[in-house]
Amino acid sequence: MSEPEPREVCQRCWRPARVCYCAHLPSLETKTRVMLLQHPRERDKPIGTARMASLCLPQAELHVGIRWDDSKVLAQALANRDAPPVLLYPGEGARDVLADPPKGPVTLFVIDGTWSQAKSVVRDNAQLRALPRYAFTAPKESEYRIRREPKAAYVSTIEALMLVLGALEGDPARFEALLAPFRAMVDMQLAHIGSGLRRPGVRKPRPPSSLADRVPAILRERTANLVCVVADANAWPYADRVEHPDELVHWAATRLGTGETFERIARPQGDIGPNTILHTRLDGSELSGGVPRSQLFDDFAAFLRDDDVLCAWGHYAPSLYRASGGSLPEGTVDVREAGRRFLRGKVGTLEDFCARQGIVADALGRGRAGARLGQLAALTRKLAMTGRE
Incomplete structure (x- = not known):
């Protein structure tokens, strides 16, 4: 049996060319500096949204890792007096960012990963834990139809940024454009699944592993x-x-x-x-x-x-x-x-x-x-x- 030809992959969004969403990416300038800290296990998820968000926001940075206390990137962001750092993460003492957003430009730290992964990143980084916390309750259920969220109120990273940046920048309507590539990705993925064009591949049997x-x-x-x-x-x-x-x-x-x-x-x-x-x-x-x-x-x-x-x-x-x-x-x-x-x-x-x-x-x-x-x-x-x- 001949090996299937490798798929053409977009070098910008890292998606297969047939489901590339780059044509739908907006470019949204912000006063807010967004620091996306992505858990390594989330990096290779093909339907993740942190990279998508970073491509839409020129003032956003995407970094991958778990431990950040020794990071020069983190240290520089924490020392930014013109845009003081805050953490988007729920917990005791967190303020409602939609109802009571911080005044002036801020550096917004966002953890990208499953809830378990995000919890471990915050737990293991003392400087992140010490930041003022903001959270929100999503006004509607997530549109993430190709990935199951643990609870109906949970949303994807890019949906969260749409809501939070709308509040921080005082222009919710402008940031609805973040959902254009997200919706395109979801629709294309569902159409691709429904068409039966998903590459079946030939799985090689996994050899039994010893303890x-x-x-x-x-x-x-x-x-x-x-x-x-x-x-x-x-x-x-x-x-x-x-x-x-x-x-x-x-x-x-x-x-x-x-x-x-x-x-x-x-x-x-x-x-x-x-x-x-x-x-x-x-x-x-x-x-x-x-x-x-x-x-x-x-x-x-x-x-x-x-x-x-x-x-x-x-x-x-x-x-x-x-x-x-x-x-x-x-x-x-x-x-x-x-x-x-x-x-x-x-x-x-x-x-x-x-x-x-x-x-x-x-x-x-x-x-x-x-x-x-x-x-x-x-x-x-x-x-x-x-x-x-």
């Missing part, structure tokens, strides 16, 4: 060098995050190859948050008696070896460490993502995953961080040993 194949090779090959790290913060409610951003107060680590552990409690530089003691499981005297944060950083730098490989559950711990002024080696292994690949599905919390795997671990330090470090080390060791039995 070891589902685990990052670095966990098996560098087990002796793996250093698991866990962090806790002096964290305030979202409504107070601008005045009280998260600050690192507890850092714990263990080297799997030797069993060495590291633990420091850093004295909070600001007031202790109302839920910090309950969350960290440390009492007030432990927190107030902690070392200066600079000493924590110096001591951990002395603990690390040149060939160590850091492992963390998600990106929060290393992001918090860096956002609080510390420096870490690049290339942290995300054990949560490794677990997702191992299970080929959702893993839940660290505690949930350990329970499902039958892991019962002793704490390797004080408080919540010590308990989680024991769980993370046991789980990482189990994943690293997968396939060796």
Whole structure:
């Protein structure tokens, strides 16, 4: 059987030529600077709308990634006094952008991805969490007929920008033009599906994978060098995050190859948050008696070896460490993502995953961080040993 000829792809919208929407793209100048932060898993979705929005808005920038606390692009946008940054994301303390838009030009940060992906991006980036939040309730259901939204009130990224920019710029009618390429894409996609012209392709059977194949090779090959790290913060409610951003107060680590552990409690530089003691499981005297944060950083730098490989559950711990002024080696292994690949599905919390795997671990330090470090080390060791039995 001969291989099908490759499809012609538009180099502007990255869609197959037969469903290219470029002829419908408007060019809408804005006083608002739009920063689209796209989750990497959304980048290759053929019917996503963030790229479409960036092509319509000359003052928009599209960036792909998860962790932004060390980004020069983010730092420059956050420092823009002429257009102060705000975050389009729901949550406690968020203001209704349609009813009460901010005054004057702003830099609008928009997270593009599924709700789960957007939640992880905001959770793992302290500087984004600290921004003033705005949200809205869509006046009608999404027109995204080729992609199912989790709830009827949810809309696509470009539909959200149509509503929000209309409010920010004071001209809702002008930004309805954003829906022209969106509607064209939806209509062409539905017509293409209905015509039966979708390329059937010939799927090659997927060879069965071993459990070891589902685990990052670095966990098996560098087990002796793996250093698991866990962090806790002096964290305030979202409504107070601008005045009280998260600050690192507890850092714990263990080297799997030797069993060495590291633990420091850093004295909070600001007031202790109302839920910090309950969350960290440390009492007030432990927190107030902690070392200066600079000493924590110096001591951990002395603990690390040149060939160590850091492992963390998600990106929060290393992001918090860096956002609080510390420096870490690049290339942290995300054990949560490794677990997702191992299970080929959702893993839940660290505690949930350990329970499902039958892991019962002793704490390797004080408080919540010590308990989680024991769980993370046991789980990482189990994943690293997968396939060796």
